Amino acid sequence: MNESVLNLGAAPGERVAAVPVVRNPKLDQWICYWSIPFFYVLFGLIFVLLARIMPPQSPTSSAADIVAYMQSPTLRWGIALLALTLGLASMASGIIVVQMQRMKGLSAALPYSYLAALAVAGVPGCLFPCFVFALGGLRPEYSPEIQVMLYDLGFLSFVGSLGVFTIQYLVFAIAIFLDERQIFPKWLGYLTIWALVTEIVAVPVWVTRTGPFAWDGLLSFWLGTAIFVGWEFLMCVCLYRAIKNQPIEELEHHGG
Amino acid sequence: MAADSGVVPTGRAGRVPGEGSMWFFVLGDFWIFSCYFACYVHDRAQSPESYLAGQQLLSQGTGVLNTIILLTSSLFVALGVQAARASDIDVARRFVTLGGACGILFMLIKAWEWSTKIIAGFPAGTEDFFLYYFMFTGLHVLHVCLGLLILVLVWRELRKDRPRPMFVETGGTYWHMVDALWIAIFALLYLVR
Incomplete structure (x- = not known):
């Protein structure tokens, strides 16, 4: 790419001699970026098809159904695959934080x-x-009572782990609103607030097992998931543009 | 949105007040709340008696009082926006302060209403209604909190030498949305028989 030639041209002479390979100076960022769609395709495959954790099984299933679910052969393979690949999510966090740190008018506290x-x-x-x-x-050979308990524990933890996600969304929205450089567009900040609100709507999963606020409910799961998928997709679009628009001079002090 | 275009004269025809990104939020928020409301109406139709029994435990008088307070606050904010457009900054700041004070009053009344409901407990069969009641009013109060924060930012903007009317309009747009949402929630939870 001509960007990388420019970058190497501006670097100190001896360094150009030492590193004669012409490469894309944003290569590391792009690797992290493309890990995101890769991870979410894998995530969908595991959670929807193999482990069938999404959409969640019903909180009112009978003990026999629960035992049958726990014994489904694809569940364990799905989870093995997830145990192997979950770390990919950290690459997404890495690239988002790097782009957040480019924001102007705020410290590194929010990233x-x-x-x-x-x-x-x-x-x-x-x-x-x-x-x-x-x-x-x-x-x-676990008794059905224990299987039921593991099932409840699994789904409550999966749908009910709310507070850390609300803070993730909150700091991201605040950063977008405070940023004087508009690395991410303001509307993404508002979209992030909706994502935050959907986490709050899931609070009753800890209290009720039936209706729209149960862990497989229309409001606590389906609407929340629809907004999350939209958020993730638009987040990827905005992140792509942020990386693309990052001036090459900004990268030079990183050794290009 | 009806509240906004109705209360605040835009001056020039064909101009939308406030920033476009805020309108993205307002319209999206209305869409999400419509989903919540549709879900409520659907569930209510399944067992109308139990929802009615829960509804009768709410005080309509408190609901009406809160509606009047929020409508008044919207009026204050709208007058504030108008004053800011006319560069009447001191007046604008005073109206924004009054609008925010009404918002705080609204939350105090809501907190009192919640506490009476929690202390009294819920008769068997009305749990579903009260779950909706607390979720809807709780989400709305969250919007009020965010609105108060925005009004503080607007107030600070109005202390500058040359405040941007656009910024004040954007804050006003949000505040009117909070008002419009409350009217829908009030109608659904307190009034629909």
Whole structure:
């Protein structure tokens, strides 16, 4: 790319001699960026097709149905695949935080909060429920009562881990509104507030097992998921533009 | 949105007041709340008696009082926007302060209403109605909190030498949305028989 030639031309002479390879100076960012669609395709495959965690099984299923679900053969394979690949999510956090740090008029406090919130969120929102389901699947001799408990624990943790995600959304929205450079458009900040609100609507999953506020409910799960999918997609579009529009001079002090 | 285009004269014909991104938020918010309302109406139709029993425990008088307070606050904010457009900054700031004060009053009354409901408890069969009641009014109060924060930002903008009328309009647009949402929630939870 001519961008990289420009970049190398501007670098100190001895460094050009030492690194004669002409490469895309944003290559690292693009690798992280393209991990996002890759991860979400994998995520969809695991959660929807293999483990069938999404859409969630019903909180009012009978014990026999729950045992049958826990013993479904694809559940364990799906979770094994997830255990192997969940770390990919950290690449998405990395690239988002790098772009947040380009914002003008704010310190690194919000990007760090974003990173910390997501680092914590992956445990109750993904890893823990998977361990619990895998545990139930691996040992069919557990009594049905224990299987039911593991099932409830898994889904409550998966749908009910709210607070860290609300803070992730909140710091991201605040950063967008404070940013004087408009790295991300303002409407993405408003969209992020909706994503935050949908997490709040899921609070009753801890209180009720039936109706639209249950963990498989129309409001707590379906509307929230629809908005999350929209948010993730538009986030990717905005992130793509942010990386693309990043001036090459900004990268030089990173050694290009 | 009807509240906004109705109360605030735009001056020039064909201009939308406030920033476009705020209108994206307002329209989207109305869309999301429509989903919530549709869900409520659907569930209510399944067992009208139990919802009616819950509804009768709400005080319509409190609901009406809160509606009047929010409508008044919207009027204050609209007058504030008008004053800001006319570069009458001191007056604008005073109206925005009054609008915010009404918002705080609204939240205090809501908190009192919630506490009486929680202390009294819910008779068997009305849990579904009260779950909706607390979720809808809770989400709305969250919008009021955000609105108060925005009014504080507007107030600070109005202390500058040359405040941007656009910024004041954007804040006003949000505040009118909070008002319009409340009217829908009030009608659904308190009035629909």
